[in-house]
């Protein structure tokens with residue numbers, strides 16, 4: 001029942017699309033073409049241009065393939081959200097479709113193996129979700145512009161590749177149990193996130209053009225190519241992965257976004273953890289982590305070196321069997337510094353010097369790991385404390401305010417709206 005209500009909300013919002021023409025009323029001019037029977041499907045199949053939304057709902061008499069042979073443009077959404085009954089169609093095809101002005105959102109077609117939209121280039125957002133049989137969706141590669149989301153969740157796709165999209169707000173790739181490769185080779189900027197979670201272990205990730213991202217989050221990956229990444233405005237997380245090396249040759253800045261009037265609720269800083277194959281990390285130009293720096297439970301990682309890192313606004317938590325830990329340029333740690341080393345004989349003296357001379361403002365613990373206080377970055381901390389810390393840590397190279405702020409707020413809003421759907 002709830003889904004019906006949500007459906008009406010969606011349709012209600014989208015019926016703001018003006019009908020194309022009053023004089024030649026046809027199904028194609030409807031503000032919503034509701035396809036919930038074979039008969040409705042047959043009527044819709046004549047359309048070349050649709051003035052409003054296409055909404056597909058369960059019908060017991062659907063054929064195995066739903067095709068829109070003439071369709072070129074949808075001025076609204078192309079939606080099929082779950083309405084109590086799983087749709088059993090195996091193939092969805094729109095061979096001439098180039099543009100969907102709003103969203104393509106297909107969910108819970110449990111038997112769908114193929115989405116054939118070979119010339120689709122322009123969309124506001126794509127959301128594929130709960131399509132466990134899906135092994136082919138060619139439009140993911142043909143898309144050239146997207147205004148918002150690129151979301152692929154719970155499919156059987158082996159590869160997700162696109163070499164045309166340069167911008168997105170959300171890029172979320174979750175629960176794809178067959179995924180082996182993820183390559184967005186033209187993506188320069190993702191203003192909310194790029195996140196992989198709970199996919200098949202060992203996804204190879206290539207983001208060769210990515211320069212800026214808000215939240216960067218990778219789980220269960222086996223390789224990561226980010227040669228151009230300069231800034232992760234929110235956080236940079238690699239977790240539970242089988243990467244052997246982690247290289248971010250141009251990354252200068254992590255966690256730089258801060259607006260005192262809005263508390264960052266989920267900023268994890270620079271976090272590298274639970275990756276048992278990781279042998280080396282390289283962050284040769286990283287200068288600032290305006291939040292926490294945490295490297296833990298990567299059993300093969302022995303050397304940690306951040307040659308240019310000067311400021312860490314939050315806590316530092318390092319745990320493992322390290323042989324060397326070097327921060328030659330460090331001049332500020334806003335929170336605590338905790339290093340736990342399982343190996344006997346690790347020499348903490350050099351690091352302790354940073355505490356003695358005031359570089360580290362919080363407690364110092366080495367070689368015993370002391371769990372840093374949670375929320376040591378900005379969570380739940382009084383505004384004044386964060387400001388004070390940032391004021392101190394930012395003196396010098398200057399702390400910028402970021403243009404992505406609006407996009408961020410927008411993204412939060414969009415996220416809330418989407419999670420209702």
Ligand SMILES: *[C@@H]1O[C@H](CO)[C@@H](O)[C@H](O)[C@H]1NC(C)=O
Nearest residue numbers: 027030031032033034040043
């Ligand atoms: C077209 O819209 C009208 C009302 O707006 C609706 O009654 C009718 O079912 C729609 N036709 C189709 C095919 O969706």
Ligand SMILES: *[C@@H]1O[C@H](CO)[C@@H](O)[C@H](O)[C@H]1NC(C)=O
Nearest residue numbers: 086088090110111112132133
């Ligand atoms: C469709 O999927 C359901 C649920 O996974 C399955 O039981 C059924 O056999 C499938 N039907 C076809 C025609 O593949």
Ligand SMILES: *[C@@H]1O[C@H](CO)[C@@H](O)[C@H](O)[C@H]1NC(C)=O
Nearest residue numbers: 108110129130131132154175
């Ligand atoms: C994937 O989608 C199917 C079909 O809706 C659902 O039964 C299954 O629980 C989903 N899996 C995950 C991990 O969400």
Ligand SMILES: *[C@@H]1O[C@H](CO)[C@@H](O)[C@H](O)[C@H]1NC(C)=O
Nearest residue numbers: 217219237239240268271274
């Ligand atoms: C790290 O991965 C583990 C296991 O996959 C998960 O439970 C945990 O929430 C992840 N933590 C972060 C910070 O992503």
Ligand SMILES: *[C@@H]1O[C@H](CO)[C@@H](O)[C@H](O)[C@H]1NC(C)=O
Nearest residue numbers: 240241273274275276277297
């Ligand atoms: C350490 O990482 C391994 C994976 O490399 C994981 O299985 C284990 O649960 C992690 N330990 C802790 C304490 O998180």
Ligand SMILES: *[C@@H]1O[C@H](CO)[C@@H](O)[C@H](O)[C@H]1NC(C)=O
Nearest residue numbers: 328330350351353354357359
């Ligand atoms: C504090 O000590 C560290 C480690 O010896 C050194 O690298 C750093 O330059 C010192 N900083 C100041 C301000 O003395």
Ligand SMILES: *[C@@H]1O[C@H](CO)[C@@H](O)[C@H](O)[C@H]1NC(C)=O
Nearest residue numbers: 384385386387388389390391
């Ligand atoms: C930090 O700097 C800002 C801007 O320069 C200033 O308004 C604020 O009062 C400072 N806060 C503290 C705690 O020093």
Ligand SMILES: *[C@@H]1O[C@H](CO)[C@@H](O)[C@H](O)[C@H]1NC(C)=O
Nearest residue numbers: 189190191211212403404407
């Ligand atoms: C990334 O996109 C955001 C939002 O559109 C914009 O504010 C920011 O300047 C862009 N960054 C780069 C490096 O292009």
